[in-house]
Amino acid sequence: MRRTGGTGATIPPRATATRERPILDFLKPRYIPMNRRRRIYEGKAKVLYEGPEPGTLIQHFKDDATAFNAKKHEVIDGKGVLNNRISEHIFSNLNDIGVPTHFIRRLNMREQLIREVEIIPLEVVVRNVAAGSLSTKLGLEEGTQLPRSIIEFYYKNDALNDPMVSEEHITAFGWATPQEIDDIMALAIRVNDFLSGLFLGAGIRLVDFKMECGRLWEGEMMRIVVADEISPDSCRLWDIKSKDKMDKDRFRRDMGGLIEAYTEVARRLGIMGENEKAGPAAGPRLVQ
Ligand SMILES: Nc1ncnc2c1ncn2[C@@H]1O[C@H](COP(=O)(O)OP(=O)(O)O)[C@@H](O)[C@H]1O
Numbered sequence: 001m002r003r004t005g006g007t008g009a010t011i012p013p014r015a016t017a018t019r020e021r022p023i024l025d026f027l028k029p030r031y032i033p034m035n036r037r038r039r040i041y042e043g044k045a046k047v048l049y050e051g052p053e054p055g056t057l058i059q060h061f062k063d064d065a066t067a068f069n070a071k072k073h074e075v076i077d078g079k080g081v082l083n084n085r086i087s088e089h090i091f092s093n094l095n096d097i098g099v100p101t102h103f104i105r106r107l108n109m110r111e112q113l114i115r116e117v118e119i120i121p122l123e124v125v126v127r128n129v130a131a132g133s134l135s136t137k138l139g140l141e142e143g144t145q146l147p148r149s150i151i152e153f154y155y156k157n158d159a160l161n162d163p164m165v166s167e168e169h170i171t172a173f174g175w176a177t178p179q180e181i182d183d184i185m186a187l188a189i190r191v192n193d194f195l196s197g198l199f200l201g202a203g204i205r206l207v208d209f210k211m212e213c214g215r216l217w218e219g220e221m222m223r224i225v226v227a228d229e230i231s232p233d234s235c236r237l238w239d240i241k242s243k244d245k246m247d248k249d250r251f252r253r254d255m256g257g258l259i260e261a262y263t264e265v266a267r268r269l270g271i272m273g274e275n276e277k278a279g280p281a282a283g284p285r286l287v288q
């Protein structure tokens with residue numbers, strides 16, 4: 001009897017044991033059950049598994065929500081599914097407009113196929129409106145429009161609480177070269193412009209967001225691409241009319257209604273399936 005992953009249930013052995021397999025059986029595509037895949041990394045919100053081909057990974061979105069460097073933690077049913085869908089929508093649009101990303105395609109409700117990259121250990125934050133730590137540090141009222149978009153870098157290191165760093169630190173410690181910082185900033189501005197427009201069209205203000213970048217090797221060539229995820233977990237999104245928060249601040253600030261807010265973001269971006277849209281608010285339907 002084989003044991004399955006976490007449930008403790010047992011499943012009977014398959015009818016054809018290894019010895020009885022037909023000779024060319026190895027040519028058939030093989031489905032690798034979740035619990036047999038090689039787990040490369042488990043983070044706070046996602047798990048990375050080895051992908052089907054070299055240079056690929058499977059990014060699995062969990063329902064875990066963390067804040068304040070994981071001091072606050074909760075499991076919120078359905079969050080991973082929504083982030084997978086929203087991030088897929090954003091990354092495939094970025095690919096379409098020529099902003100290079102790690103994203104290949106979505107595989108199922110919780111997983112996507114991505115290219116493995118060498119993650120640059122920086123959280124790149126782009127801000128359009130004052131909020132969060134910027135408001136606290138500089139005494140700016142939340143919601144103040146910034147004179148221009150501001151890019152900030154944080155060193156990705158949980159043990160140190162992701163401290164803010166300057167270009168001087170980044171180059172001195174070799175986390176990225178000056179040329180790479182230029183590329184990262186150019187990408188950050190393109191992503192910010194694209195996302196600002198995308199959300200504006202959905203009646204949502206992009207206050208700020210975080211992105212991660214990685215080095216993608218193609219033979220001898222290397223280029224910087226956008227990696228990780230872009231979702232309401234990593235953006236501040238405010239409803240333009242009501243100013244309601246539609247992002248992870250609902251969790252950080254114990255406001256509740258996180259799933260409802262993420263679902264509304266997905267609905268406004270037009271990425272929910274027809275049956276998920278069903279209901280009185282779904283609008284006119286074709287009568288068959
Ligand atoms: N394309 C990629 N290749 C390799 N690593 C990646 C890629 N995209 C994201 N990652 C890394 O995978 C991890 C995703 O899991 P997450 O739960 O967000 O982790 P963390 O708790 O470290 O933020 C992150 O550490 C991120 O840097």
Ligand SMILES: [Mg+2]
Nearest residue numbers: 043044045228
């Ligand atoms: Mg992360």
